[in-house]
Amino acid sequence: xxxxxxxxxxxxxxxxxxxxxxxxxxxxxxxxxxxxxxxxxxxxxxxxxxxxxxxxxxxxxxxxxxxxxxxxxxxxxxxxxxxxxxxxxxxxxxxxxxxxxxxxxxxxxxxxxxxxxxxxxxxxxxxxxxxxxxxxxxxxxxxxxxxxxxxxxxxxxxxxxxxxxxxxxxxxxxxxxxxxxxxxxxxxxxxxxxxxxxxxxxxxxxxxxxxxxxxxxxxxxxxxxxxxxxxxxxxxxxxxxxxxxxxxxxxxxxxxxxxxxxxxxxxxxxxxxxxxxxxxxxxxxxxxxxxxxx
Amino acid sequence: xxxxxxxxxxxxxxxxxxxxxxxxxxxxxxxxxxxxxxxxxxxxxxxxxxxxxxxxxxxxxxxxxxxxxxxxxxxxxxxxxxxxxxxxxxxxxxxxxxxxxxxxxxxxxxxxxxxxxxxxxxxxxxxxxxxxxxxxxxxxxxxxxxxxxxxxxxxxxxxxxxxxxxxxxxxxxxxxxxxxxxxxxxxxxxxxxxxxxxxxxxxxxxxxxxxxxxxxxxxxxxxxxxxxxxxxxxxxxxxxxxxxxxxxxxxxxxxxxxxxxxxxxxxxxxxxxxxxxxxxxxxxxxxxxxxxxxxxxxxxxxxxxxxxxx
Numbered sequence: 280x281x282x283x284x285x286x287x288x289x290x291x292x293x294x295x296x297x298x299x300x301x302x303x304x305x306x307x308x309x310x311x312x313x314x315x316x317x318x319x320x321x322x323x324x325x326x327x328x329x330x331x332x333x334x335x336x337x338x339x340x341x342x343x344x345x346x347x348x349x350x351x352x353x354x355x356x357x358x359x360x361x362x363x364x365x366x367x368x369x370x371x372x373x374x375x376x377x378x379x380x381x382x383x384x385x386x387x388x389x390x391x392x393x394x395x396x397x398x399x400x401x402x403x404x405x406x407x408x409x410x411x412x413x414x415x416x417x418x419x420x421x422x423x424x425x426x427x428x429x430x431x432x433x434x435x436x437x438x439x440x441x442x443x444x445x446x447x448x449x450x451x452x453x454x455x456x457x458x459x460x461x462x463x464x465x466x467x468x469x470x471x472x473x474x475x476x477x478x479x480x481x482x483x484x485x486x487x488x489x490x491x492x493x494x495x496x497x498x499x500x501x502x503x504x505x506x507x508x509x510x511x512x513x514x515x516x517x518x519x520x521x522x523x524x525x526x527x528x529x530x531x532x533x534x535x536x537x538x539x540x541x542x543x544x545x546x547x548x549x550x551x552x553x554x555x556x557x558x559x560x561x562x563x564x565x566x567x568x569x570x571x572x573x
Numbered sequence: 574x575x576x577x578x579x580x581x582x583x584x585x586x587x588x589x590x591x592x593x594x595x596x597x598x599x600x601x602x603x604x605x606x607x608x609x610x611x612x613x614x615x616x617x618x619x620x621x622x623x624x625x626x627x628x629x630x631x632x633x634x635x636x637x638x639x640x641x642x643x644x645x646x647x648x649x650x651x652x653x654x655x656x657x658x659x660x661x662x663x664x665x666x667x668x669x670x671x672x673x674x675x676x677x678x679x680x681x682x683x684x685x686x687x688x689x690x691x692x693x694x695x696x697x698x699x700x701x702x703x704x705x706x707x708x709x710x711x712x713x714x715x716x717x718x719x720x721x722x723x724x725x726x727x728x729x730x731x732x733x734x735x736x737x738x739x740x741x742x743x744x745x746x747x748x749x750x751x752x753x754x755x756x757x758x759x760x761x762x763x764x765x766x767x768x769x770x771x772x773x774x775x776x777x778x779x780x781x782x783x784x785x786x787x788x789x790x791x792x793x794x795x796x797x798x799x800x801x802x803x804x805x806x807x808x809x810x811x812x813x814x815x816x817x818x819x820x821x822x823x824x825x826x827x828x829x830x831x832x833x834x835x836x837x838x839x840x841x842x843x844x845x846x847x848x849x850x851x852x853x854x855x856x857x858x859x860x861x862x863x864x865x866x867x868x869x870x871x872x873x874x875x876x877x878x879x880x881x882x883x
Contacts, residue, residue, distance in 0.1 A: 413590040416865070420820030421857040428842040428850035429598045505719055509824045512721045513839050528725060535729055546722045554717040 305566040306559070315558030318551045322371055329368030336361060336369035336522045348540050357527070357541055358534055367544025369522035375552065377438055377523075378503035384442035386449055386496035393453025394488050398461050398480050408454070414447035420506065427515050434523070437516035441506060445499070449492050456491040460484040498563065501556025508549050524549050577870065584866045591858045592648065595851055596641050606633055609845060610657045653852035658844050663852040667834055674833035676746060677826065678818045680753035685760040686811060692761065693768025693807070698795065700773055708765060716762035720821060724755045724828035743832070752829040756821055760814045767810045771803035778802070805872040812868025819857045 306312045339361055357363055396407040414422075426440035457480075460466055466483045474482070511517045511525030519530060524545035531541030607627040611619040628634055632643075647654070653663035696708035731751065775781075776799050784794050823835030830836070834853060841849035 409590075413587055413594070416587045416862065417591055417858055418817045418820050418861050420817065420823075421854055421861075424820070424823060424838065424842065425595060425598060425850055425854040428845070428847065429601075431845060432843060508719055509721055513824060513827050515839070515842055525721070528721065532725060535725065539729060542722070542725065546726075549719050549722060550717050553719065554713070557713065557716055 302563070302566055306562055309562045309566070311558045312562035315555045315562065318555035319559070322375060322548070322551055322555065325368045326371040326375055329365070329372070333365040333368055334362050336365040347538070357531060357538075363527075363541060363544050366522040366527060367524070367548055370524045370527055370545055371548055371552075373434075373517065373521060373523045374504055374507060374525075374548065375500075377434070377507050377517075378500050378552075381438050381441045381445070381503045381507070382496040382499050384438070385446040385499075386492050388442065388446040389449025389451075389496075390453050390485075390489060390492045392446070393450035393492070394457045394480065394485060396450070397454040397457025397488075398476075398484055404454075407450070411447045411450050411454075414444070415451070419444050423506065423510070424515075427510065432515045432518075434511075434517040434521065437507065437510055441503065445503075449495055449499075452495050453488050453492050456488040457484050460487050494563070498556060498560040501553045501560070504549065504552045504556070508545075576873065580866060580869055584862050587862050588859065591862075592645055592855065593641070595854050595858075596644055599847060599851055600637055600640075606847070607631065609847070612845075648855060653855065654848035656841075656846055656849050658841065658846045658849070663848050666837065666849065667852060667856065670832060670834045670837050673831060674819070674822055674826070674835060676749055677752055677756065677831060677833060678815070678822055680746075680749045681756035681760075681818055681822075682811075682815055684753055685757035685764065685814070688757065688761045689764035689768060689807075689811075692765035693772065694795070696765065696769040697772035697776070697799075698791070700769070705769075708769070712762040712765050715758040718758070720755050720759060721824055721828050723758065724752070724825060727751055727755065728829065752825050752831055755828070756818060756825045759821065760818065764807065764810050764814065768803065768807045771806045772799050775799040775802035801875065805876050808868050808872055808875075809865075812864045813861075815864050817861070819860055 306316075357366065392407050392411070396404040396411075422444040423437075423440050426444060427437055430436035430440060461484060463483075466479055469479050469483055470476070507516060508523075508525035508528075511523050512529045513525075514529065517523035517526045519526060527545045528542065531538070535541060607624045608619070610627050610631065611623060616623065632640070635643075644654075651664055653667070655661065656663050656666055659666065692708045692712060695704045699705050728751075772795070776795075781794055781798055784798055789798075819835070822831075822833060823839055825831065826833045826836040827839050834856070838849060838853040840846075841853070
């Protein structure tokens with residue numbers, strides 16, 4: 280690193296951007312990651328464009344209950360005669376949206392606590408690390424069930440429960456990133472140049488930590504979709520009129536033997552979402568972890 | 574020896590912290606506990622006297638630390654309180670259902686370990702060739718199909734349409750295969766990948782090239798020389814995964830109407846039956862902590878390098 284520009288953020292961000300471009304290129308070279316990106320693009324496109332193209336997902340048509348797939352309803356209809364394609368696409372919006380909210384909340388908690396632990400050190404670090412370790416030493420799904428039990432079933436409560444039980448891994452990542460950044464030459468130079476600790480953290484440590492945590496949180500989206508679907512399927516999350524994949528599967532169970540097409544939309548949606556996150560995540564780990572590069 | 578003591582102490586601390594956490598959640602639960610006990614018992618608009626009677630009965634007016642001490646003491650002795658819904662001791666309700674859950678998780682564990690050993694070993698033996706690709710693809714499919722989707726499909730296709738097995742699971746060994754398989758698949762994916770990676774890592778050691786040069790067969794190298802070195806990370810994953818099977822069991826039990834603790838707890842969550850929810854959490858946490866403790870001790874027994882305190 281050269282002396283000039285060491286204190287400016289421009290040098291830092293330019294370096295980051297350079298690395299990111301290399302990672303993206305390496306990812307694109309991997310077929311598995313490309314498949315993952317295609318899945319993600321399909322889901323996003325459906326979620327964004329769906330409402331303009333498809334009929335109202337909540338509009339019942341009691342003359343067409345449990346109709347098999349046809350030109351009019353490509354994936355058939357459910358027990359209230361609602362179009363299942365429209366509902367599956369609406370489900371993509373609520374499931375993916377909810378997963379993003381969960382991971383954003385837990386990334387925020389992890390970012391704040393991890394950065395404090397890494398940059399402040401001392402007692403704060405010891406206490407926060409102990410809490411993080413205990414949380415990491417407990418089964419997340421069980422804790423989520425417990426918090427839902429306390430708050431009561433419901434979509435918003437489920438999101439909250441998942442966020443407060445899944446931040447520990449992200450906090451650990453944030454802590455080690457903050458610890459590393461705090462000892463970087465440019466941050467030490469900035470501190471020596473008289474920049475206060477708060478400003479050093481906000482201006483020089485936080486950007487790098489945020490990058491690390493947001494990558495990890497993005498990779499957690501697949502698991503979040505899975506947990507949201509599973510718990511909604513159990514009736515602990517989204518409630519019946521809402522078009523959500525887990526809830527749709529649960530609602531279709533009674534009539535599933537006669538109308539198996541009810542499973543296609545939510546099932547495919549869940550598989551695509553989890554596959555996209557897994558494929559991209561695996562490839563990203565292979566690309567960025569030198570030990571796994573073979 | 575000191576490493577063992579240290580590890581035991583760590584387990585106790587985790588349990589104590591988890592207990593405080595769970596009790597703390599109970600304490601911050603919105604709404605009046607006595608009111609909710611009465612609602613759970615079906616009393617819609619209780620008189621103030623009834624509420625006061627319940628408060629006295631549950632001794633809710635004591636200071637929080639006193640209540641925590643009493644709760645923790647009872648929990649250590651196996652007394653998890655009384656279900657708000659059924660009025661029976663939570664431990665009695667669990668004792669009735671725990672055998673079914675243990676049968677399910679034990680069967681799932683055996684299936685998962687077996688499948689992961691086969692897939693992981695095949696992938697490591699044929700690294701970079703078709704067995705590796707096949708194993709990776711199978712693992713990916715297992716990973717991305719959610720258990721509740723697979724469970725619903727299997728129930729419809731195999732049980733209802735093809736007439737194999739029974740629709741209503743009764744919690745015995747006769748009906749355990751399908752739910753156990755569904756519960757196992759997600760773990761198989763991760764475990765087989767971990768086994769493959771550590772087998773390959775163990776295979777790159779210098780003494781294996783010597784063994785190969787002396788004419789030791791590929792299979793013997795793998796089973797006698799690589800497996801013992803590679804098994805510790807695999808066992809760690811299995812230990813942690815076993816306990817998380819208990820969380821997954823709640824979902825699978827509900828899909829297959831398996832009469833276990835997990836399904837009972839899901840019903841309790843819908844009814845806001847707090848003692849049952851708290852009891853389930855503590856049982857699962859204890860299982861998790863004990864499992865990871867046992868695995869760490871087993872790993873230290875297999876691998877002498879792990880015995881020294883770091």
